[in-house]
Amino acid sequence: MNIKKIISILNYLSTKVNYLTKLKAVKLLYFADKEHLIRYGRFITGDFYKKLPYGPIPQQTLILIDDPNYIIFSRNLKNYLDENISFSDSRYRTISSKKKPDLEYISLSEIEILDEIIEKYKNLHPLQLADLSEKEYCFEHSEQLEIISIEKIIHDIPEEQKKELLEVNKEYIEEERILSAIFNI
Numbered sequence: 001m002n003i004k005k006i007i008s009i010l011n012y013l014s015t016k017v018n019y020l021t022k023l024k025a026v027k028l029l030y031f032a033d034k035e036h037l038i039r040y041g042r043f044i045t046g047d048f049y050k051k052l053p054y055g056p057i058p059q060q061t062l063i064l065i066d067d068p069n070y071i072i073f074s075r076n077l078k079n080y081l082d083e084n085i086s087f088s089d090s091r092y093r094t095i096s097s098k099k100k101p102d103l104e105y106i107s108l109s110e111i112e113i114l115d116e117i118i119e120k121y122k123n124l125h126p127l128q129l130a131d132l133s134e135k136e137y138c139f140e141h142s143e144q145l146e147i148i149s150i151e152k153i154i155h156d157i158p159e160e161q162k163k164e165l166l167e168v169n170k171e172y173i174e175e176e177r178i179l180s181a182i183f184n185i
Contacts, residue, residue, distance in 0.1 A: 001045065001046045001047055002046065002105065003064065003077050004080055004105050005045070005046075005105040006045060006047070006060070006061050006064060007064075007080060007081050007084050007085060008084070008101055008102045008103070008105040008106055009029070009044065009045065009105075009106060010025060010061075010064075010065070010085055010095050011084045011085045011098075011099075011101040011102070012101040012106060012111075012114060013028060013095070013114070013118070014095045014096055014097040015100075015101055016114075016122075017118060017122055020094060020095045020096075021092040021093060021094050021095075021126050022062075022065050022092065022093040022094075022095070023054060023092070023126035023127070023129070023130060024126040025061075025065065025095055026058055026061060026062060026065075027054075027055065027121075027130060027132075027133055028114075028117055028118065028121060028129070029044070029045055029047075029061060030049065030055065030058065030133055031117045031120075031121065031129075032044055032113050032114050032117040033045055033049075033058070035113050035117060036109065036110060036113045037150070037153065037165065037169075038161070038165070039113070040109050040113075041164075041165055041168045042168070042169065042172075043172075044106075044110045044114070045058055045061060046172075047059060047060050047061050048060070048147050048148075048175075049138075049147070050145060050146065050147055050148065051139055051142040051143065051144055051145060051146050051148055052144075052145065054127075054130035054134070055129075055132075055133030055134045055136070055139055056133055056136065056138060056139055056148050056153075059147075065087060065093060065095065066093070068081055068087070082098075083099065084097070084098055084099060084101075084102065085098060092126075137152060137155040137156055138152035138153045138155065141155075146180070147179050147180045149173070150165070150166070150169055150172060150173055150176065151166065151173075154166075
């Protein structure tokens with residue numbers, strides 16, 4: 001997972017969504033990752049999703065938002081974070097942009113999907129987004145705290161497209177299985 005990319009994406013979202021809370025950000029990322037996976041064969045974030053309260057949650061992104069010092073080990077990354085976004089200490093943990101998003105780390109297809117997802121869901125409350133994500137097959141068919149498999153995320157697409165996506169994402173699926181085994185899930 002590219003931390004600078006995640007920071008850039010959060011910065012991008014915070015310039016497009018008024019009052020971007022942690023919950024709204026991770027929900028928008030779930031829907032954007034899923035859509036980008038279906039259309040272009042890969043996640044935008046490269047993150048792994050866990051079944052947590054409020055739906056599928058990108059695990060490393062959540063850690064970054066909750067405690068940037070936990071995941072950022074280099075001064076370079078910490079400086080990049082501090083230059084680009086800030087997090088409030090309020091109850092809802094909001095994300096704010098400090099400067100224009102660095103689009104070097106976000107592809108055109110990713111911007112396309114992010115913009116579509118923002119447009120589609122921008123007027124929904126974060127809890128409404130959580131409710132929508134909790135109705136997803138992958139959430140309903142995973143155990144609490146389980147890393148959600150890519151197979152479950154793409155369950156509802158046509159079988160031929162599903163086979164192709166699974167073939168293209170073999171490395172990601174293997175990493176997913178290793179993480180699941182490590183965490184005994």
